[in-house]
Amino acid sequence: MKMKPYIFSALTCAMAASLSAQALDYWDFATATDGDGLQDVANTGSLGTAWNFNTTAQGDVVTSGVFNVSGDETITRKATLASATALNTLGSSFRYELDVASWDLTNADVGTSVAFRVADSAAQNFAQIILEKDTATTARFRWSTELSDGSSFFRQEAVTLTGGPAVYAIEFELGGLVNYLSGATVVNTSTLNFGSSDIAESLFVKNNITTGTADAILSVNSFGLSAVPEPSTYALIGGLLALSYVMTRRRK
Numbered sequence: 001m002k003m004k005p006y007i008f009s010a011l012t013c014a015m016a017a018s019l020s021a022q023a024l025d026y027w028d029f030a031t032a033t034d035g036d037g038l039q040d041v042a043n044t045g046s047l048g049t050a051w052n053f054n055t056t057a058q059g060d061v062v063t064s065g066v067f068n069v070s071g072d073e074t075i076t077r078k079a080t081l082a083s084a085t086a087l088n089t090l091g092s093s094f095r096y097e098l099d100v101a102s103w104d105l106t107n108a109d110v111g112t113s114v115a116f117r118v119a120d121s122a123a124q125n126f127a128q129i130i131l132e133k134d135t136a137t138t139a140r141f142r143w144s145t146e147l148s149d150g151s152s153f154f155r156q157e158a159v160t161l162t163g164g165p166a167v168y169a170i171e172f173e174l175g176g177l178v179n180y181l182s183g184a185t186v187v188n189t190s191t192l193n194f195g196s197s198d199i200a201e202s203l204f205v206k207n208n209i210t211t212g213t214a215d216a217i218l219s220v221n222s223f224g225l226s227a228v229p230e231p232s233t234y235a236l237i238g239g240l241l242a243l244s245y246v247m248t249r250r251r252k
Helices: 005-018 231-251
Strands: 022-028 061-063 066-069 075-086 093-104 113-119 125-133 139-146 152-159 166-173 178-182 185-189 198-207 218-227
Touching: 022 198, 093 125, 113 218, 125 166, 125 218, 139 166, 139 178, 152 178, 152 185, 198 218
Parallel strands: none
Antiparallel strands: 022 218, 061 066, 066 218, 075 198, 093 166, 093 218, 113 125, 113 198, 125 139, 139 152, 166 178, 178 185
16 A cells, blocks of 8 residues: 555654654753752753752852853762663764853953763763863863773863853764864864763862852853764655655645
């Protein structure tokens, strides 16, 4: 029996929808309640981890759909899996991203940094994105990943003390090279292959912040790790959609 064009088209569209990036350990603050800390916001990823302690007492809370990092305390918060999960059971290509609404390091001490990380069972930060004030007048976003020889690969982009919005991301394939992105632009690519094999926890780390005010130094729309379909998969879906179009046209 021949498949009717509209059924084929519907199935193809359903396949395309299911092949979008799949959040694994991910936090989106768009619908969070004002005053919520990290521990209050649901993990929208399939791994479903939760933070070990909240951030409200330290002044890091959601306001108007963004997570505002402020306050003077140095803290580390962890969202840990019950047991480490092999990355190859979650996918083969991944993206770790930090979607930033704005930043203002004007009143922060030199050396102040805010880091968002994901680590493996050996406590190696296999992907992390860091905002740091490195001089009285300059700041930088830094990307870092663990590589196959056990080393960490850092790349950075200089920014002004205030700015945003911006999206910083790390894209990698298991056993492949790593791309470091600012927006849609690949700023750099690693010289060695990605080096971790599992995921154990996500981390939020705030260091050496002295703003003298309660103002946010960093406002974040979302951050976390997602599995990304292979480019060849997108090509297959594109071909199926084209075929669906031809079948529909012939029926008319």
